[in-house]
Amino acid sequence: MSYSIAEAARRSGLSIDTLRYYERIKLLDPPARDTAGRRAYSDDDLGWLGFLTKLRTTGMPIKSMREYASLRRHGVASAGRRKALLVDQRRSVAERIAELQGCLDILDYKIENYERVEQKVLGIEPGREEISA
Amino acid sequence: MSYSIAEAARRSGLSIDTLRYYERIKLLDPPARDTAGRRAYSDDDLGWLGFLTKLRTTGMPIKSMREYASLRRHGVASAGRRKALLVDQRRSVAERIAELQGCLDILDYKIENYERVEQKVLGIEPGREEISA
DNA sequence: ATTTGACCTGGAGTGCACTCCAGGTCGTAG
DNA sequence: CTACGACCTGGAGTGCACTCCAGGTCAAAT
Numbered sequence: 051m052s053y054s055i056a057e058a059a060r061r062s063g064l065s066i067d068t069l070r071y072y073e074r075i076k077l078l079d080p081p082a083r084d085t086a087g088r089r090a091y092s093d094d095d096l097g098w099l100g101f102l103t104k105l106r107t108t109g110m111p112i113k114s115m116r117e118y119a120s121l122r123r124h125g126v127a128s129a130g131r132r133k134a135l136l137v138d139q140r141r142s143v144a145e146r147i148a149e150l151q152g153c154l155d156i157l158d159y160k161i162e163n164y165e166r167v168e169q170k171v172l173g174i175e176p177g178r179e180e181i182s183a
Numbered sequence: 184m185s186y187s188i189a190e191a192a193r194r195s196g197l198s199i200d201t202l203r204y205y206e207r208i209k210l211l212d213p214p215a216r217d218t219a220g221r222r223a224y225s226d227d228d229l230g231w232l233g234f235l236t237k238l239r240t241t242g243m244p245i246k247s248m249r250e251y252a253s254l255r256r257h258g259v260a261s262a263g264r265r266k267a268l269l270v271d272q273r274r275s276v277a278e279r280i281a282e283l284q285g286c287l288d289i290l291d292y293k294i295e296n297y298e299r300v301e302q303k304v305l306g307i308e309p310g311r312e313e314i315s316a
Numbered sequence: 317a318t319t320t321g322a323c324c325t326g327g328a329g330t331g332c333a334c335t336c337c338a339g340g341t342c343g344t345a346g
Numbered sequence: 347c348t349a350c351g352a353c354c355t356g357g358a359g360t361g362c363a364c365t366c367c368a369g370g371t372c373a374a375a376t
Binding site (some may be wrong): 104107 | 237240266272273287293
Binding site for chain 1 (some may be wrong): 333334336345
């Protein structure tokens with residue numbers, strides 16, 4: 051199957067402008083064109099876009115995604131380097147998750163504090179206007 | 184205790200420029216000054232900076248951090264809104280963790296694929312130049 | 317007394333990742 | 347046949363979060 055840029059945008063969750071931008075900066079090989087010169091994205095293109103958006107979600111900078119994209123074009127000889135990039139990113143994602151988990155704990159603690167304050171207000175000053183009104 | 188801007192930067196992990204920037208955009212109340220007009224950060228300032236950097240780590244935009252900072256200045260009456268902001272951020276962090284976990288799974292799958300390819304190369308073509316040379 | 321180094325200010329500059337725009341070309345629908 | 351909508355191009359503009367700079371002050375060290 052082949053998809054118009056609008057359809058590719060819908061399916062990838064990227065904007066039309068971003069698709070053209072990714073092509074300009076060589077994240078994406080130029081897709082095929084229809085007879086009128088309009089882009090016709092293949093399923094392969096969509097698959098690659100899907101993976102790219104995953105990499106983006108992990109916070110990989112465009113620079114590194116470009117490197118990965120460029121290696122992909124150099125075939126099987128580059129597989130080792132590509133794997134190394136992914137292993138590296140895997141490590142950074144795991145670190146990020148741990149870091150966020152730590153922040154989650156702090157947020158929980160702060161939120162609980164606010165709840166304790168609410169309880170205090172209710173307990174120490176019973177029958178105040180906050181309760182009835 | 185009170186700390187020079189260099190010391191506050193070291194302790195908070197922010198740069199000196201970022202500390203002044205945060206003050207300019209009202210993330211941080213202007214700290215005390217010493218006799219020579221230099222900033223003298225208090226332990227309270229440092230504590231708030233620590234929490235700010237946690238919020239930043241969670242990806243909270245400066246706009247929201249400013250809102251939280253501004254509410255803090257309005258005392259206990261703003262506690263409800265402050266708590267709501269944190270609860271909201273808690274949710275967004277939990278979502279982000281789940282999203283990253285999904286990406287981690289995809290990375291693992293891709294990495295395993297590369298490993299399978301490596302195995303294949305070794306198994307199917309034994310004694311080839313890649314192995315000896 | 318002067319040099320050094322840390323600090324000050326207001327404002328300009330940077331890098332990233334888009335996002336928007338003007339002006340133009342197609343192909344189908346009325 | 348013309349009007350419309352989707353698409354095209356090169357290039358400019360945007361928002362965010364810093365980061366850097368020039369020119370100046372101040373206190374301690376030589």
